[in-house]
Amino acid sequence: MNQFGVIVRSFSNSAAVNSAIKNVTIIGGGLMGSGIAQVTAQAGQNVTLVDVNSDILAKSQKSINNSLGRIAKKIYKDNPQEGEKFAREASERIKTATDPVAAVKDTDLVIEAIVENLDVKHALFQKLDNAAPAHTIFASNTSSLSINDISSVVKRKDRFGGLHFFNPVPVMRLLEVVRGGETTDSTFDTMMQWGKSIGKTCVACKDTPGFIVNRLLVPYMAEALRLLERGDASARDIDIAMKLGAGYPMGPIELLDYVGLDTTKFILDGWNKNYPDQPLFKPIPILNKLVAEGKLGVKTGEGFYKYDKK
Numbered sequence: 001m002n003q004f005g006v007i008v009r010s011f012s013n014s015a016a017v018n019s020a021i022k023n024v025t026i027i028g029g030g031l032m033g034s035g036i037a038q039v040t041a042q043a044g045q046n047v048t049l050v051d052v053n054s055d056i057l058a059k060s061q062k063s064i065n066n067s068l069g070r071i072a073k074k075i076y077k078d079n080p081q082e083g084e085k086f087a088r089e090a091s092e093r094i095k096t097a098t099d100p101v102a103a104v105k106d107t108d109l110v111i112e113a114i115v116e117n118l119d120v121k122h123a124l125f126q127k128l129d130n131a132a133p134a135h136t137i138f139a140s141n142t143s144s145l146s147i148n149d150i151s152s153v154v155k156r157k158d159r160f161g162g163l164h165f166f167n168p169v170p171v172m173r174l175l176e177v178v179r180g181g182e183t184t185d186s187t188f189d190t191m192m193q194w195g196k197s198i199g200k201t202c203v204a205c206k207d208t209p210g211f212i213v214n215r216l217l218v219p220y221m222a223e224a225l226r227l228l229e230r231g232d233a234s235a236r237d238i239d240i241a242m243k244l245g246a247g248y249p250m251g252p253i254e255l256l257d258y259v260g261l262d263t264t265k266f267i268l269d270g271w272n273k274n275y276p277d278q279p280l281f282k283p284i285p286i287l288n289k290l291v292a293e294g295k296l297g298v299k300t301g302e303g304f305y306k307y308d309k310k
């Protein structure tokens with residue numbers, strides 16, 4: 001089914017799959033949190049999107065509205081008025097906030113999509129554990145950290161799991177649903193049902209490094225950087241090679257710019273610390289240099305490639 005089909009399916013799905021979750025709080029309005037907020041609101045659920053300041057949240061809302069416009073044009077190409085109504089109603093279901101504690105007072109699901117740093121995630125979840133209702137499920141969108149490690153600071157380990165989305169969230173159909181060591185069957189089933197209710201195809205995974213996709217993707221993308229660093233091939237040729245030779249929609253270097261070089265560095269540094277003998281995760285100077293220069297990829301207008309400022 002193409003992206004169009006999936007986007008349309010998300011509507012029929014949200015009707016067909018009755019999820020116990022109606023109010024969702026997403027913490028972190030960056031690349032991923034804004035996409036998660038969008039697809040949740042698109043499915044008719046109430047969203048509170050939290051970030052550290054209103055400037056960032058204004059940027060999140062702009063990116064969400066741009067994306068909603070693209071989707072509306074595709075689904076309602078013969079009925080622009082309906083399309084505008086769809087985009088407006090979805091956008092109106094998203095409230096923004098800078099106080100995470102207040103934002104979880106009346107919520108059924110919290111999805112954390114903040115910086116890939118265990119200490120920062122711990123500080124956040126510790127705060128939220130005493131503020132959210134007892135029934136509320138907590139989930140992390142982490143790319144590479146252990147769900148058990150993240151949930152180690154909360155009491156509700158039975159209602160904690162991983163909901164790992166893929167970038168760009170409005171288009172990528174997959175959702176990895178990850179069980180921690182104490183995640184109950186009922187929490188797991190609710191997360192799977194919720195994922196279906198927002199139109200995603202859910203796969204289940206244990207709490208293992210990188211879950212499924214990143215366990216395979218991280219080594220591939222890290223090796224692409226080493227190819228580039230050794231001068232074996234140019235960034236463009238590496239990307240063309242993998243698109244035309246392996247059928248990928250994006251080559252590895254452009255994909256790294258797309259997911260963010262800071263997030264990439266957080267992931268590799270974390271795995272290098274946890275698995276120091278694994279050569280695949282050794283630091284990559286060319287990546288570290290760009291991050292040190294603030295060239296984080298698409299989100300800052302320059303990474304391995306340069307991008308038009310949006």
Ligand SMILES: CCCCCCC[C@H](O)CC(=O)SCCNC(=O)CCNC(=O)[C@H](O)C(C)(C)COP(=O)([O-])OP(=O)([O-])OC[C@H]1O[C@@H](n2cnc3c(N)ncnc32)[C@H](O)[C@@H]1OP(=O)([O-])[O-]
Pocket residue numbers: 003067068070071074142143144165166167168170171172214217218219221222249250255259264267268
């Ligand atoms: C070293 C370790 C690094 C690991 C990092 C791990 C990160 C993480 O944990 C895992 C991941 O996410 S891994 C990453 C996993 N992700 C991947 O691997 C992504 C691989 N890349 C792709 O799938 C495609 O290149 C894209 C879909 C990104 C763009 O498609 P394209 O053809 O090249 O360019 P296009 O023409 O622009 O878009 C085509 C159509 O898609 C639609 N659309 C696009 N963006 C949209 C949005 N934001 N909103 C709404 N709609 C959006 C739109 O309908 C458009 O049609 P339109 O009518 O013309 O508007």
Ligand SMILES: NC(=O)c1ccc[n+]([C@@H]2O[C@H](COP(=O)([O-])OP(=O)(O)OC[C@H]3O[C@@H](n4cnc5c(N)ncnc54)[C@H](O)[C@@H]3O)[C@@H](O)[C@H]2O)c1
Pocket residue numbers: 027028029030031032033050051052056100112113114115116117120124141142143144164165166167258259260263
């Ligand atoms: N980038 C990807 O392709 C991708 C895909 C899947 C999962 N992830 C994971 O999702 C998470 C977010 O990644 P991203 O790419 O969206 O990062 P990002 O840098 O685009 O967004 C992170 C957002 O979190 C906010 N934030 C940081 N600390 C916060 C706090 N204490 N309270 C509230 N907001 C806070 C930041 O201001 C920022 O807006 C990471 O754990 C990452 O590993 C990323």
